[in-house]
Amino acid sequence: MNKRLKPVLALILTMFMSVSTLSNTYTVSAEGEETVTTEQTTTEDVNEQEEVEDNNVNEEDSSNVEEVTPEEDTSEDVASEEPVVEEKLGDASMMEYFLVDSPVVDNSVTENFVLSLNNTEGYSDFRITVKKSDGSTFDLESNEQVDNLIKFSRVFSAEEKGEYLVASLHYSLNGEKYYLNFGDLGMNVKFGVDQEYTGYDETLPDMTEDISEEEEELNNSVIQVTDVNKASEEVAEGMMAQDFPAAMAMIDEDIDTQSNEGITLCLDPGHGGAESGTLNYNGTGLEKDYNLKIAKYCYDELQKYNCKVVMTRSTDKYMGLEERAEYAKQQGAQYLISFHLNASVSHQAYGAEVYYPNTNWRPDISAKGKVMAQAIQNQLVSLGLHDRRIKFRTIDINEYPNPHRYDDNSIADYYGVIRNAKTRGITGLIIEHCCVDNESDFNKYLGSEEKIKQLGVADANGIVAALGLTKVVANTNPSVTYQTHVQDYGWQEWKNDGEMSGTSGQSKRLEGINIKLQNLSGSVEYQTHVQDIGWQGWKSNGAMAGTSGQSKRLEAIKIKLSGDAANKYDIYYRVHAQDYGWLGWAKNGESAGSEGYSKRLEGIEIKLVKKGGAAPGSTSRPFVCKTITYQTHVQNIGWQAEKADGEVSGTSGQSLRLEAIKIKLGSSIDGGLTYATHVQDIGWQSFVSNGQLSGTAGQSKRLEAIKINLTGNAANQYDIYYRVHAQNFGWLGWAKNGQSAGTAGYSYRLEAIQIVLVPKGGNAPGSTTNHYYNKGHAADDESTVLTKPNTSKPSTNNTASDKTPIMGATQTSVAQMVRYYNSKSSGYDTFTGENKKYNGSLAKGGASTIEQFAQIVYEEAKAEGVRAEVVFAQCMLETGFLKYGGDVLPNQYNFAGIGATGAVHGASFENVRVGVRAHVQHLKAYASLDGLTQQCVDPRFNLVARGCAQYVEWLGMKENPKGYGWASAKNYGPNIVNMVINLLSK
Structure with a gap:
């Protein structure tokens, strides 16, 4: 068999085991170690709390927790057959893992065991010693070997009912005989024939809905086996055709990890806001604060590598579990990594562990999560942390008869972060770094800022190892870099030369900004116009402009270069402003944004251009201010x-x-x-200036x-x-x-x-x-x-x-159109009667909200020089405030009744924007002789007598001097005028 296929067999078996029935699991447990409680509060349904009396370990474990690492200390003395004198104590590193198929097997059904070797050279003569609870023992020799996988099988009779323990492994290496006592390795390998073994029911999780977080059994492995014969080379090659490069790299270091250029990681500091998590050992610190620090150090370290990194929170705020996963999805993340600390009832538990997704529904996500979990765990253990191993947890149907299920009806992951991530196609992990309530763990790993940092760096190193990330090659070209602080999201990653920083379509304000030059002498200086403050002082070279923790929007910005940079480059910048969208490019200290309108900045792009070079785009209207x-x-x-x-x-x-x-x-x-004003009984008054009162006060004069x-x-x-x-x-x-x-x-x-x-x-x-x-x-x-x-x-x-001109400068705003609509109608994009089946049509056409619809009207009207308030008012008249009910159907995206007569539905358009564009162009045909600025989409444009209705009042045939017009109804135009007046008053 090809050497590169060997590790795949292990992966195949692991996956086969994981997708077996839930009852077909086996837990290898170790006594003498404190059960952990990760004390999540409020909504976090990663609920973990064990019942512990005195120092006795309650060996609670979901039957679906898998732990990969085989070695763990134990205080349990497992009786085993005394080895014969010629046998020597073996080296446990020869064994990758040992698996048992069923924790409870029926008589006449084959029980299977599989041993996985790290190296097969020189090994032979494998057998295991199995001990029954009555003290009797028997040996079982291997009956099959496929590469590094050794299989043992036995069919038990009804007379052999009872509890069993796999006590030891025996083998030969280069002619010498060796043994390994599983009890000495912390492997409590039990199973039952026709009955459950003692403690089996204790491996099921003690979950109730009113506790905050329940921890699985800490030191054991769920192990399942399928027919080794299925692990053939053909199956392996079939798996190779799928995308498991990272999983194979974990198992076989000779296989190169694939490049992950462009991957996005979402780091999730657990808890936050009113949800504090657990306390440290002396009650002086909160888990949520340590989680955030560790995550930030991890974030900083990952900035050195070829990946994008975002954080669910960078401040002390509360986020729900689904909200965290949804944010990760919005950011395009492939991984959601949640940072936590453990705690226990007795405060004696210690060590690190990592949870990854179960294999249900999306085994590919589980495989990727397992790889990363193990890589992170390895790094944490290398710091000296006790190895609590990696594991997954599935909801226990005995405790929750109606559990969450995935799309294939399989039972979902227990932890909300992992479950919600998986349903969005994201690999979720939970890192429990150490036990914050254990004095020793705390002092060793959380006792100083440097110790906290080493945890975050270890996490990053594990992520890098799992994904094969490479360090970013330093850019030697002159550039400008910048980062923004976004409402609810905090500081975003640094962007470079023309990349957008901020958000689009989420209505999130920018609150702060940092700007720096790279590989260029001189300085960059910038100042921001801030809500309730106005223009702040100038900042430079990475200092923050704006505010922190005050929830104040940025409204405008000026940026300029100084020194050598100003001699060699122009700096251009443009902003995405509320209701305006992307404004034009400003440069070299000009204002960009708006002033006096209380409009938030939502995004920004900044770019260096060689002195005198062309602007990156249009420079018209970079700044909107109240003139x-x-x-x-x-x-x-x-x-x-x-x-x-x-x-x-x-x-x-x-x-x-x-x-x-x-x-x-x-x-x-x-x-x-x-x-100056002409006043009743007074006539023309004298001129006044700049904000002075003209007219009268208290005299009731017009x-x-x-x-x-x-x-x-x-x-x-x-x-x-x-x-x-x-x-x-x-x-x-x-x-x-x-x-x-x-x-x-x-x-x-x-x-x-x-x-x-x-x-x-x-x-x-x-x-x-x-x-x-x-x-x-x-x-x-x-x-x-x-x-x-x-x-x-x-x-x-x-x-x-x-008269009211149709053409001309728009006098309304998107917000004003929205207020007008909301004052007249409700239930946007919902319809009644026979049109109810068209609910959601506007969203499908590109306008999910009335705000988006009004924005499209504003933009399309502006493009042709038609007044947006006229377009919007006529649209509301023609469609009954977007409720339809006439000849035109909602999914036609025909907002002006173009071509609709009698029972004829009229023209249809491919989406909302095209429909609005056709409406605007049809109005322009009536009101102007000018050509169109955009490609004609109005099918009746050339049928209109151009310029026959310059005014809204003349759109009705009965009011038009020449009898032309849009509609024959009396007062059609004046009715629209009244709607425009009403709109402009909102």
Whole structure:
């Protein structure tokens, strides 16, 4: 047989044994060692607590705990046949393991035993001595050998009922005879014929639902055997075709461990928050804190190797078991390694042990876990820790008649961390490093920071050995590295040159950041804009910017280089901001993010570019800030909250007058502004500036018109546009740079206002005609006399002055659209009646939440220059707030009734985004003559009379001057306008 196949046979047998029936297990137990209790509290269902009276060991053990290491001290004196004089005491290292098939075997059924040798050269004449409880003994010679596996078999008769003990092994080596007493090796190899042996029921776990953690029997091996004949070369070769490289490497050091480039490890410090775990021996320390320290040292050591490492927690916080496994899955981890410390009732137990997954359902996961468990255990034992061995535990159906089961109906792992990991395709482990309540263990392994560190490093070394990780070759190229502190997750791993740090799609805020240069002289400096704090001072070269432990979001950042680095490189950076997504690239100290909107940063990318080189991407709009803010005093309401950059301040549809206003420029704008208002019974007041009150307070006088001017450098860089909602006129056109907006001579109140800054010479936000009515004069012209203008309400006036443009700058936000939807509907992505079968269609189409849906509307509308609030409002009208019920079905992703007439369902689209894009393009066809910026997906785009409905009011055929329109229903357009107004008030 090929030498490389030898270790596979051992693996095969181990796997065969593990997948046998649960009753077909055998526990080799050793007395004289304290049973361990790992005292997990609250939700951790790794519940382990043994009943121990005085110093007597309760030999409790799940019938599914496997322990690999064969050697263990024991105080039990196992009687065995006295060896004949010519036999010598053998070397136990010749034996890899000894296995017995059934702890209880029926008469007339073959009982099998298997001995695995570490080396077969020179060995022969194997026999075992078996002792019955009545004192009688018999020898059993091997009846089969396959490579290093030696099989013994016997069929017992009904007359041989009783308890038995495999007492010793006898063999020849190069002609010399040797023996090994199993009792001397801590191997209590018992079985029964037609009855359970004494202590068999004690090997079953004493589990109850109201205890915190129950520990398996500590020092024994579950051992099972199948027909050795099945361990043929053909079977071995079949196993070789599967992916067991790490498992084979453990068994045969000559087999190279495979490369694990790109593997992700999730380290899980056990307990946390209110769940403290157990106390140390003198009651001065908590397990959760030691677990975290050990895990952090392990994390630091693993940073040197070619793997990605994440941690479930880096601070003192509580996490549920399923939450830990789910986090590991989200991070793409293949392993979830949980860090714990043991404890016992008598405080006398000592040593280390590692739990790995059972073989049920996913034996591949068990095999990988076993390899890593043994590798970690080896490293811990090398520190001097007592070897409590590796093991797995399966739920005992005697205690839990309705246990957790895996998809194939096999019984699940007992421990929640391991079980929840396995159901997500992840290999879970629990490392019990030592006994924290044992004074000796504590002083030797936890008594100082250096001793704690050696545990974490040992864990890392075991992981490295199991996976064959290699050290990362130092990068000699100049680069920038950075790490972020993320809400709930803590510090993330370091990222390099353009990699994203943070999260996407999880709504998690960044709270802190560290940035460093590598292989480059000079410095990197950075400052962050923090919630409730504003811009902090500059930090440099790895110092933390932001806050720690205060749960405050980062909102913006500036980064710059200094020294030699600044002469050779530009530093570019962009951020993923709440509601905005990825903004453009900023560089060399520019602001990135937002200011004044309370939007969190969620991710960041930073990149070095050679001086003068091209930017990594678009540099448009890296920073969103409030360029202008304003606040109005409203009749019966008082001062409203501050608004900014085109948001509506005031009211609509409530007939409430504006009485005063304050306006100021954002901190990022260099310059100032002045403004004056036309007030009831007073007329034009004098100009005021920069946040001063214009109008009246406490006099119940209406504002009727307003003028606003920029001053200083602001006037050179921007135009200021503003429009008002006037009584009887509705929204007037946009005025700019000191023009009057409103009315004079009509005694009409202003009810609302919008103000925006536009880069000098840029396009106006909308129509600029009819922004001011002065009685007896032409609109917008104070020098020309004409008759009184039409003062009827906008819904019946077909002039453009009071209409709502479809094209133009969006005046809403994702959050505002969401608030509007939630005020009108509930049960997103659920339907009623015949459409109930379409529940979840929107999620399948890429919009699992209303937030995601609104974000898509915002992005698609912006891409074509269509106002998002118009798209969203029309979508809600057409779909009944996404409940459908008409001709169009939810899974068509048709949000505007495109092509739907009568019983015709209309157009269908492949997902939500494409459907929204078609809606936006159809609106653009009505409202504009401009071409599309994205590929046309609207099947009826070319059927529309382009530009026939520039205003929302004209989307209805009955209100359209030329009779064109989207729909024939009366007031179709005005109804959408009312919805837009309602939306903008949220």
